[in-house]
Amino acid sequence: MTARRPVADRVDEFVLSSASGEPLPAWSAGSHVDLVAPSGVVRQYSLCPAGAGSYRVVVERRADGRGGSMSVHDDLAVADEAWISVPRNHFALTRALGYVFVAGGIGITPILALIDEARAAGRPWRLLYIGRSRAEMAYADELAAAHPDHVTVHESRVSGRLNLGEALAGLPRGTAVYACGPAAMLDAVADACAPQPAVDSFTERFTAAIADRVPSEEFELSLAMSGVTLTVPEDRTILEALDGAGVVAPSSCREGMCGTCETGVVSGEVDHRDAVLSPAERSENESMMICVSRCTSGRLVLEL
Ligand code: FES
Missing domain, CATH: 3.40.50.80 (Nucleotide-binding domain of ferredoxin-NADP reductase (FNR) module)
Known part of the structure; x- marks a missing residue:
């Protein structure tokens, strides 16, 4: 982290540059990165316009969260190293008048x-x-x-x-x-x-529209690539069921917010519970966030 300054009450701006001196990868408007706070908590932050090769993120210190923003505010100083992901974009600007x-x-x-x-x-x-x-x-x-x-x-x-x-x-x-x-x-x-x-x-x-109030039902999950079939119980997510079966799948926020766990759907009716996919993407039924979304048709086949 190469610079930091307050930009509002409890809100600081952080400028990030690569430790190697190489320019950070290009990104598009609407992108976010995962940032690992010194406490180890991973949070997602939108990228703001910054100098070429650098990233700028803005963090509000929230006492009611999982502690990620407090750790960034309290423990991350200029010249400290922080791990971030490559940018991802689920909020890109479409063409409009x-x-x-x-x-x-x-x-x-x-x-x-x-x-x-x-x-x-x-x-x-x-x-x-x-x-x-x-x-x-x-x-x-x-x-x-x-x-x-x-x-x-x-x-x-x-x-x-x-x-x-x-x-x-x-x-x-x-x-x-x-x-x-x-x-x-x-x-x-x-x-x-x-x-x-x-x-x-x-x-x-900011938070996924996870329908905790909606009852969850058990379903059968088949993985098309690996041939594994398992049951996802009503009280576990697909990601947790995969963890339990020793199947490694990428994930980050585990709250349906970041898009890291997006997985292709082969067949099955998906109950989308994330905050990433647009209504149009949901209706295409081509992918889902396996950290929160589920299946309503009893059997789901994924591209895993
Ligand atoms: S891990 Fe972030 S959306 Fe699933």
């Missing part, structure tokens, strides 16, 4: 690079940046100063709750709405866009 970005708090981080890409494409765009107060909203002042006609900063402590149904009503046809933030905000964005058929919405969740 214009863009509306909605960021809630630290959800601004993937949006920064998306804004740069929309500007580079010469498309109209605007940003709704929602938070409790400016002091807690990274880059709020810089964004508003740099793009006064495009950026609306909404401080809920000052102005109360923003009605996203009203804020996103009547969008021009061909608009793509990109939102990142708390689940309630993303649900409100989806509700606002649903009645507008020529508007697409894309969301990046």
Whole structure:
């Protein structure tokens, strides 16, 4: 880690460069990396625009998480080494006639690079940046100063709750709405866009929309490549069942958020419970996140 600075209350920016001096691999807007905190906890962080060959991540120190962000804040100093994955992207900018970005708090981080890409494409765009107060909203002042006609900063402590149904009503046809933030905000964005058929919405969740409330059922799992067949009990995930059978499959967050465990589906009805795949990707039924998603047809065959 080569530089660090605070950018809001409890929010610090970290610049990462390769220990060997080689440029870090190129990445596209919307990408994230896994970062191993000094405590050993792996968390996913969106990449923000940075100098060539470097990465910039922004970390909010959260006491209510698994301790990853606290460890990054408390234990990672300039010149320390940190392990990160190669970038992955499940939130890339699609072609659209214009863009509306909605960021809630630290959800601004993937949006920064998306804004740069929309500007580079010469498309109209605007940003709704929602938070409790400016002091807690990274880059709020810089964004508003740099793009006064495009950026609306909404401080809920000052102005109360923003009605996203009203804020996103009547969008021009061909608009793509990109939102990142708390689940309630993303649900409100989806509700606002649903009645507008020529508007697409894309969301990046902080926490997977894992339906703990939905009962899980046992099913049979067959692995097409290795020929292994096993039972996935109702109280274990596919990944856990594979672990138990000695089958190694890649994984990272184990919460349906990072995309590392994405596995091809040969046959079977998938109950998608991740926060990675879009509705269109889910309906294609070609892959699934085996750390959280399950099967509803009694038998599932995977490309493993
Ligand atoms: S391990 Fe991260 S989505 Fe499955």
